[in-house]
Amino acid sequence: MDANLDAILAGLTEPQRAAVTHIEGPLLVLAGAGSGKTRVITRRVAYLAANGIAPWNILAVTFTNKAAGEMRQRTLDLLRHLPLRMANGVTVSTFHSLCARLLREFAVAAGLSPTFNIADTADQLKMLKQAMEGAGVSVDHFPPARMLEVISSAKNRLQSAEQFAQIGGGFFEKNAAKAYLAYDQLMRTANVVDFDDLLFKTAVLLRDNADVRKELQERFGYILIDEYQDTNHAQFVIAHMLALNHQNICATGDPDQSIYAWRGANLSNILEFEQFFPKAKVVLLEQNYRSTKTILKAASALIANNRRRKAKTLWTDNQTGPGIDLITASDERQEAAEIVRRLKALHESEQIGWDKMAVFYRVNALTRVLEDALMKSAVPYQIIRGTEFYSRKEVKDVLAYLRLIANPEDNVSLERIINVPTRGIGSTSVSRMAAFAAEKKISLLDACRQAANIDGLGKKAEACRSFAVLVDSWRQRFVADVSRKPSAEEPIDDAIEPEIDNGEQEFDAAVLEEEAFTDGLIDTSPQRKKQITVAEIMETVISESGLIGSTKQADEEELQRRANVLELINVAAEFDKQNPGGTLQDYLTQVTLVSDIDQMRDESGAVTLMTLHAAKGLEFPVVAIVGWEEGLLPHQRMMEQGLSDNDMEEERRLAFVGITRAMKHLILSGTIYRMFMGRSEARLASRFLNEMPADCFNLIDLAAQEPAAGSAGFRDGALHYPRRPAAKTAKSDETGATKLGGFRRGSLVRHHTFGLGRITELREIGDSQIAMVEFKSVGFKKLVLKFAKLETVDG
DNA sequence: GCAGCCTTGTTTTTT
DNA sequence: ACAAGGCTGC
Numbered sequence: 001m002d003a004n005l006d007a008i009l010a011g012l013t014e015p016q017r018a019a020v021t022h023i024e025g026p027l028l029v030l031a032g033a034g035s036g037k038t039r040v041i042t043r044r045v046a047y048l049a050a051n052g053i054a055p056w057n058i059l060a061v062t063f064t065n066k067a068a069g070e071m072r073q074r075t076l077d078l079l080r081h082l083p084l085r086m087a088n089g090v091t092v093s094t095f096h097s098l099c100a101r102l103l104r105e106f107a108v109a110a111g112l113s114p115t116f117n118i119a120d121t122a123d124q125l126k127m128l129k130q131a132m133e134g135a136g137v138s139v140d141h142f143p144p145a146r147m148l149e150v151i152s153s154a155k156n157r158l159q160s161a162e163q164f165a166q167i168g169g170g171f172f173e174k175n176a177a178k179a180y181l182a183y184d185q186l187m188r189t190a191n192v193v194d195f196d197d198l199l200f201k202t203a204v205l206l207r208d209n210a211d212v213r214k215e216l217q218e219r220f221g222y223i224l225i226d227e228y229q230d231t232n233h234a235q236f237v238i239a240h241m242l243a244l245n246h247q248n249i250c251a252t253g254d255p256d257q258s259i260y261a262w263r264g265a266n267l268s269n270i271l272e273f274e275q276f277f278p279k280a281k282v283v284l285l286e287q288n289y290r291s292t293k294t295i296l297k298a299a300s301a302l303i304a305n306n307r308r309r310k311a312k313t314l315w316t317d318n319q320t321g322p323g324i325d326l327i328t329a330s331d332e333r334q335e336a337a338e339i340v341r342r343l344k345a346l347h348e349s350e351q352i353g354w355d356k357m358a359v360f361y362r363v364n365a366l367t368r369v370l371e372d373a374l375m376k377s378a379v380p381y382q383i384i385r386g387t388e389f390y391s392r393k394e395v396k397d398v399l400a401y402l403r404l405i406a407n408p409e410d411n412v413s414l415e416r417i418i419n420v421p422t423r424g425i426g427s428t429s430v431s432r433m434a435a436f437a438a439e440k441k442i443s444l445l446d447a448c449r450q451a452a453n454i455d456g457l458g459k460k461a462e463a464c465r466s467f468a469v470l471v472d473s474w475r476q477r478f479v480a481d482v483s484r485k486p487s488a489e490e491p492i493d494d495a496i497e498p499e500i501d502n503g504e505q506e507f508d509a510a511v512l513e514e515e516a517f518t519d520g521l522i523d524t525s526p527q528r529k530k531q532i533t534v535a536e537i538m539e540t541v542i543s544e545s546g547l548i549g550s551t552k553q554a555d556e557e558e559l560q561r562r563a564n565v566l567e568l569i570n571v572a573a574e575f576d577k578q579n580p581g582g583t584l585q586d587y588l589t590q591v592t593l594v595s596d597i598d599q600m601r602d603e604s605g606a607v608t609l610m611t612l613h614a615a616k617g618l619e620f621p622v623v624a625i626v627g628w629e630e631g632l633l634p635h636q637r638m639m640e641q642g643l644s645d646n647d648m649e650e651e652r653r654l655a656f657v658g659i660t661r662a663m664k665h666l667i668l669s670g671t672i673y674r675m676f677m678g679r680s681e682a683r684l685a686s687r688f689l690n691e692m693p694a695d696c697f698n699l700i701d702l703a704a705q706e707p708a709a710g711s712a713g714f715r716d717g718a719l720h721y722p723r724r725p726a727a728k729t730a731k732s733d734e735t736g737a738t739k740l741g742g743f744r745r746g747s748l749v750r751h752h753t754f755g756l757g758r759i760t761e762l763r764e765i766g767d768s769q770i771a772m773v774e775f776k777s778v779g780f781k782k783l784v785l786k787f788a789k790l791e792t793v794d795g
Numbered sequence: 796g797c798a799g800c801c802t803t804g805t806t807t808t809t810t
Numbered sequence: 811a812c813a814a815g816g817c818t819g820c
Contacts, residue, residue: 064810096810121809195810263809365806368811419796426796595810613808635807654808677805678811 004081008046012039019283020044022250023051026243026277028228028270029252032314033299033660034290034619037252041224042071044250045090046078048222055082055089059220059242061098063227065598067617068092091220095235099198100589103205106212110205112193115407115585118592119187119194122391124148127192127412128183135182137175150176151183155196156232156264158203160184189443191409199234206241217245227617228253228273232264240276247277255310256303259613259654261646271310288314288660290619292321295666298692299659305691306649323698326628326689327669330703331680332366335669336373338702339624342667343607344377346622352665354380357622358608360615360658362633366626367609374607384600384610390591394547394561395568399591401541404445405474406584411437411444418448418467421546425467429460445471470544478537478584534587535573542569612658623662625655628670628686655688672703682761682772741769741785748793749773751783756793 009017016036019029020043031037041060049055060075062068072092091098100118107114119127128144128151137147154164161184165177187193193201206213220242225231228251231239243249251273258267274280288296296316303309325342329335339359346352359370367383374381389395397420400413407413411434419425433447436454440447449472451457451464542548548562575587597614612625612633627633634651659666668689673680740762743749747759751773761772769785783790 094810198810259808260810262807363807422796424796428796593810597809611808632807637807675811 004050005047008043008050008078012043013287015283015285016040016043018281019250019285020047022281022283023048023053024248026247026273026280027250028273028277028280028282029250029285030270030282030310030312031252031254031285032288032312033254033257033657034288035285035314036287036289037226037254037285038067038071038074038617040285041226041250041252042074042078045071045075045224049079049082049090053222055079056091057219057221058090058224059098059222060090060092060224061095061226061239062092063094063230063617064595065094065097065593066595066600067226068094068097094593095231095238096195096198096593097589099202099238100593102202102216103193103198104585106205106209109209109212110201112201113191113407113409115191115409117190117192117403117407117410117413118198118589119192119412120390120592121195122396123192123412124194127186127190128179130412131182131186132179134186135178137179137182142172142175142179147176147179151180152196153264154180155200156234158200158207158234158237160204189409190411191407192412196234199232199238203234203237203241206238213241213244217242221246222248222250224250224252226252227257229255229258229267229270230260230265231269232260233266234264236266236269243277247279249277256306256312256653257616257657259616259650259657261650267308271308284312286312286314288316289318290663291316291660292318292664294321294323294696295659295662295664298324298666298696299656301692302652302659302688303656306652308646308649321664324696325665325667325669326697326699327667328685328699328701328703329669329671331671331673332369332626332675333373334702335626335671336369337376338700339370339626339667339669340373340377340379343622343624344379346665347379352621353605354607355602355604356620358610358615358618358620358624358661360610360612360623360625360661361627362612362635362654363627364611370609370626380604380606382601382604382606382608384596384608384614389564389567390594392561392564394564397547398538398542398565398568399588401545401547402538402584403588404471405478405537405541406588408445408471408475409443414444414448417545418444418464423463423467425460425463429457429464432456433464474537474541474544477540478532531581533573533576534582534584535569535576537584538569538572612654615661616657619661619663621663622665622667623658624667624669625658626669627674628668628689629674630684630686632674632683633686633688652688652691655686740771743771743785743790743792749790750793751788751790 009020012020013036016039019027019040022044029037029040031040045058045060048058060068060071062071069092072090075090075092076088093101103110103112103116104114107116125144125148128148129139132139132142132144132147159167161177161180164180168174168177187197206216223239223243225239230253239249239251251270253270255267255270258265258270261267274282291299293316296314296318300314327335327338329338343354343357343359346357347354361367361370364385367385371381371383390399397417400416403410403413404417415430418430430444432454433444433451436450437444437447442450445468447454448464448468451461451468454461457464542565548565571591572587575582575590579586597610600608600610608620625633633655634648637647670685670689671683674683675681739745743759743762745759745762748756749759750756757773759771760774763770771783771785771788771790773783773790
């Protein structure tokens with residue numbers, strides 16, 4: 001045992017060691033960027049197990065499935081001395097996966113049927129629209145997406161539809177309450193929960209059901225929660241309910257890296273941890289092992305501008321390293337080309353592999369130009385945009401079939417595919433059946449089964465009935481086993497297994513399987529072995545439903561769709577391999593809860609492109625971040641409705657997270673003009689650039705040769721703020737001007753809807769006189785003087 | 796019931 | 811610029 005303890009504690013610094021060896025009682029680890037946090041967590045889990053704590057009493061919650069998989073693997077490596085089935089007993093999971101598991105296990109207590117499906121964002125929107133129409137809430141007057149935000153934040157606060165309705169409020173709130181109630185009703189009848197419900201219902205279950213709470217408190221006697229700065233209220237309640245008695249909770253995180261306030265994350269959870277757990281030990285990890293001194297200096301200077309934080313001083317023993325490249329490009333094409341050129345140069349001169357490089361951006365819309373540039377230069381790349389595949393029509397269709405099979409109440413899935421491929425059952429027939437179903441309080445599938453009894457269906461009744469026969473025959477063949485629930489003794493294990501991609505890990509997996517089998521952990525009874533796999537189910541459904549191989553001409557798009565369906569089958573086969581005995585339901589849960597980052601491959605041999613949000617927790621020797629402009633980073637939305645300090649600080653943290661991913665080379669860039677929804681717009685340098693010391697940067701101005709009228713964007717090499725926008729034009733047929741139509745550049749004006757603003761640019765395009773105005777309320781607007789009716793304001 | 800055209804919004808970020 | 815959803819005409 002001692003030898004193992006030595007190995008577990010080897011190479012730890014004093015504070016790291018303190019965090020690892022703290023066993024009983026609350027612990028808060030404030031871990032600066034790159035301070036070895038993951039290392040501390042995995043060592044700590046191993047240390048707990050090595051000190052005689054049963055692995056199945058340990059729960060580690062991470063932010064993504066990818067992080068969970070990596071942590072599980074690293075923990076297994078550290079626990080080699082234990083029989084594998086024991087080491088494997090540690091529950092490592094995301095909040096959402098954990099909640100899905102718990103809600104299935106305690107479905108009855110949570111007021112659910114265990115076969116519930118999980119709605120993704122698209123399903124949510126669809127159901128909400130349907131609910132609003134049913135409840136007489138105008139979809140035009142109340143944008144469903146906005147309503148969804150309101151409902152989501154209510155669930156985060158643990159407010160049920162009824163409670164929300166009771167609170168009352170103005171016109172908007174009353175309609176929101178109606179929408180929430182109707183939406184909730186629709187979800188219940190379809191036996192579907194959304195992402196927020198997973199947390200909401202688990203939190204309420206733990207809060208209100210003492211038996212369940214007690215059982216889970218005993219099961220999870222030691223809890224670790226990573227990325228604690230990004231937990232919302234519901235997650236906070238779940239953590240507290242579990243830790244209430246034993247207080248063995250270890251929260252790790254960094255307030256400076258909190259970037260999810262917009263989806264309900266509450267920074268107070270981590271800032272006030274010691275108030276909730278007065279006996280908490282607090283460990284500060286301030287030494288950075290990741291970045292050069294230069295990168296760290298810039299990052300520290302930037303984040304020092306935030307007021308709402310716990311003061312923390314990052315330092316490093318690493319080298320000073322090269323300066324940060326700051327590129328000013330004239331437009332986004334030039335920006336992308338220059339980034340690619342520099343990545344290529346590093347690849348060639350320093351032999352840095354492509355997969356050691358990443359490009360980050362604030363919004364997904366910026367990927368297209370980057371893709372073009374990478375393709376043109378034949379640089380391999382992967383884009384982390386995982387849900388895109390699953391949001392394709394053909395993929396959603398296949399999944400809708402599977403979801404209906406797993407949960408016959410799922411009316412939304414049924415509606416999606418009842419006429420795909422066409423069976424002559426149009427919206428008229430569906431609404432007839434829906435009315436019938438509502439009246440009899442049965443599911444739509446039931447209505448199909450009884451189609452012969454429904455008035456007005458006419459000869460469509462037979463089509464409906466045979467659809468039900470088709471679904472029932474699948475259910476008969478595939479679902480008998482699905483209804484078999486795992487026994488309570490089986491440890492909960494997150495659905496995603498570590499990737500097997502090298503010999504060593506393969507060996508581990510083999511041992512794991514052998515151990516598991518001999519111990520009866522995985523049921524090897526003949527019935528079980530014969531169980532049909534998810535991939536087989538999928539193939540059967542695709543062929544018997546007629547989804548593929550229809551009469552359609554196989555044009556290029558059709559071929560692509562078929563390829564996507566085949567890819568889906570491959571993914572399912574991979575699932576079957578990784579999860580022996582995994583059910584259809586397990587599969588559906590997993591694909592719904594995948595995050596985009598989960599599908600990132602580390603050894604891809606490709607440059608990785610992702611959003612700043614997705615970059616959290618990662619590191620790369622070379623990082624480029626594009627779009628350092630006002631309106632993009634910080635994002636426009638922060639400035640639109642009365643600039644809130646909190647919002648601005650979150651944008652700054654986002655920039656901080658991006659910068660601190662870089663180990664050695666960091667490239668930042670921005671443009672003077674950028675195409676935005678088809679229009680070329682003048683840009684200003686991000687204020688964040690001015691918050692970092694100028695001596696950290698190498699300034700590269702690619703737009704310098706253009707005739708400048710005034711200091712534009714990133715111009716002057718200096719990092720001044722505030723700056724004037726580009727007051728010159730790139731195109732020869734446009735003429736910039738300082739005076740036009742009685743207005744001057746720089747003068748203060750008033751607009752009847754936008755209010756007060758300052759003219760930043762004047763020009764003539766054809767017959768129109770155009771002014772670019774920066775408004776206090778809405779930011780930059782391009783206005784035609786003839787129509788805008790601007791008034792000059794004196795002073 | 797369906798295909799094709801035209802309108803509309805879309806650009807935050809994600810489980 | 812581009813995609814998706816709605817509407818119109820078969």
